Amino acid sequence: MTDQAKTGRTGVAVLGIGVMGAPIARDLLHAGFDVTVWNRTKEKAEALAAQGASVASAPSEAASDVEFLITMLTDGAAVEAAMTGPEGALAALSPDAVWIQMSTVGVAATQRLAELADKRVGFVDAPVSGSSEPAERGELLILASGNPALRPRLRPLFDALGHRTLWLDRPGDGNRLKLVLNNWLAVLAEGMAETIGLATSLGLDPGLLLDTLAESQLGSAYATAKGRAMVKRDFTPGFPLHHACKDAARALDAADRHGIELPLTEALSKRWNEAISLGHGNDDVAAAITTAR
Ligand SMILES: NC(=O)c1ccc[n+]([C@@H]2O[C@H](COP(=O)([O-])OP(=O)(O)OC[C@H]3O[C@@H](n4cnc5c(N)ncnc54)[C@H](OP(=O)(O)O)[C@@H]3O)[C@@H](O)[C@H]2O)c1
Structure with a gap:
C-alpha cells in the first residue's frame, strides 16, 4: 500500500529545502498534503520533521509513492543532479506522477529537463515570482506551463502555494x-x-x-x-x-x-x-x- 493510500492524503515530495523550498513545504503541510522532503544538506530538511514532514535520505526515496514532486533547487545543474544523478528521483517516480519544476533555471535548462521527463512522467514548468515572505504566506505568483490536461489535478497544490497561477500556453513559457x-x-x-x-x-x-x-x-x-x-x-x-x-x-x-x-x-x-x-x-x-x- 502506498503512503498516500495509507494516509488518504496526496503525497508530495519537495527536493530542495532552501529559502524557498522550506516555506513551500510548510504551506503544503498546512494545506493537508502528505509531504516528504529531501535536501542535500540534511539538517535543513530535518528542521521540517517537527512540522509533520517525512525526511528522505535520497531523492529516490522522496520520490517513491508520491503523486507530485517539486524541485526547488539553485539551477538547472542542481535539478538535473537531484533527478538523474546517483539515487536520482526520476527513475523512482510512478508514471502517473507529475514533476513540478519550480526552480529558476532559464530557457535552455527548462528544455533539457522537460526532455528528461518526456515519456516518463508529466512535467510542468512552474517557476515563481515572489520571495520567501510571500512564499511563507502562500502568496506566490506561479508562472506555469505544461500539458493543459494536468491543470485540474494541480489546482489544489498551486492554490496552497500561490495567490495566483498564470497558465501560459507554450511549454517552457514559465521560465x-x-x-x-x-x-x-x-x-x-x-x-x-x-x-x-x-x-x-x-x-x-x-x-x-x-x-x-x-x-x-x-x-x-x-x-x-x-x-x-x-x-x-x-x-x-x-x-x-x-x-x-x-x-x-x-x-x-x-x-x-x-x-x-x-x-x-x-x-x-x-x-x-x-x-x-x-x-x-x-x-x-x-x-x-x-x-x-
Ligand atoms: N529566494 C528568492 O527570493 C527566490 C524567488 C523566486 C525564485 N527563486 C529561485 O528558486 C530557486 C531556489 O532558490 P532559494 O532562494 O530557495 O535558494 P537557496 O536557499 O540557495 O537553496 C538552494 C537549494 O538548492 C540546493 N542545491 C544547490 N546545489 C545543489 C546540488 N548541486 N545538488 C543538490 N542540491 C543543490 C541547496 O542545497 P544545500 O542546502 O545543501 O546547499 C538548497 O536546497 C532558485 O532557482 C532561485 O533563483 C528564488
Missing part, C-alpha cells in the same frame, strides 16, 4: 517569463543603487529621493522598498544577490542566442559579480548598493 521579469528586477535594483549613489554625491538625502519616488509615477513599489533597504544597509536575504546574478547570466545567454544585446544587464552583472567576490552573494539583492560609487 521564459520568469527570466524576463528577473531581468526587469535586476535593472530596477541596479538603477536604484546607482541613483542613490548619485543623490548622495550631490549632497541630497537619499530618503528625499525615496519619498519623492513613492509619491510619483516614476516610483516602483519594489525599487523603493529595495532603496530603503539599501539606505539602511539591511541586506537580510529575501532574494540573494547570487541568484539575481545567476538569472542575469541566463538572460544574457538567451539574448545572445536570439541575437540581441542587453547592455544594462551586462554592466550590472560585472558589478554584482564584484559584490559577490567581496562576500555579498548570500545577501539580498539590495547589496547591489555596495558597488555603487
Whole structure:
C-alpha cells in the first residue's frame, strides 16, 4: 500500500529545502498534503520533521509513492543532479506522477529537463515570482506551463502555494517569463543603487529621493522598498544577490542566442559579480548598493 493510500492524503515530495523550498513545504503541510522532503544538506530538511514532514535520505526515496514532486533547487545543474544523478528521483517516480519544476533555471535548462521527463512522467514548468515572505504566506505568483490536461489535478497544490497561477500556453513559457521579469528586477535594483549613489554625491538625502519616488509615477513599489533597504544597509536575504546574478547570466545567454544585446544587464552583472567576490552573494539583492560609487 502506498503512503498516500495509507494516509488518504496526496503525497508530495519537495527536493530542495532552501529559502524557498522550506516555506513551500510548510504551506503544503498546512494545506493537508502528505509531504516528504529531501535536501542535500540534511539538517535543513530535518528542521521540517517537527512540522509533520517525512525526511528522505535520497531523492529516490522522496520520490517513491508520491503523486507530485517539486524541485526547488539553485539551477538547472542542481535539478538535473537531484533527478538523474546517483539515487536520482526520476527513475523512482510512478508514471502517473507529475514533476513540478519550480526552480529558476532559464530557457535552455527548462528544455533539457522537460526532455528528461518526456515519456516518463508529466512535467510542468512552474517557476515563481515572489520571495520567501510571500512564499511563507502562500502568496506566490506561479508562472506555469505544461500539458493543459494536468491543470485540474494541480489546482489544489498551486492554490496552497500561490495567490495566483498564470497558465501560459507554450511549454517552457514559465521560465521564459520568469527570466524576463528577473531581468526587469535586476535593472530596477541596479538603477536604484546607482541613483542613490548619485543623490548622495550631490549632497541630497537619499530618503528625499525615496519619498519623492513613492509619491510619483516614476516610483516602483519594489525599487523603493529595495532603496530603503539599501539606505539602511539591511541586506537580510529575501532574494540573494547570487541568484539575481545567476538569472542575469541566463538572460544574457538567451539574448545572445536570439541575437540581441542587453547592455544594462551586462554592466550590472560585472558589478554584482564584484559584490559577490567581496562576500555579498548570500545577501539580498539590495547589496547591489555596495558597488555603487
Ligand atoms: N529566494 C528568492 O527570493 C527566490 C524567488 C523566486 C525564485 N527563486 C529561485 O528558486 C530557486 C531556489 O532558490 P532559494 O532562494 O530557495 O535558494 P537557496 O536557499 O540557495 O537553496 C538552494 C537549494 O538548492 C540546493 N542545491 C544547490 N546545489 C545543489 C546540488 N548541486 N545538488 C543538490 N542540491 C543543490 C541547496 O542545497 P544545500 O542546502 O545543501 O546547499 C538548497 O536546497 C532558485 O532557482 C532561485 O533563483 C528564488
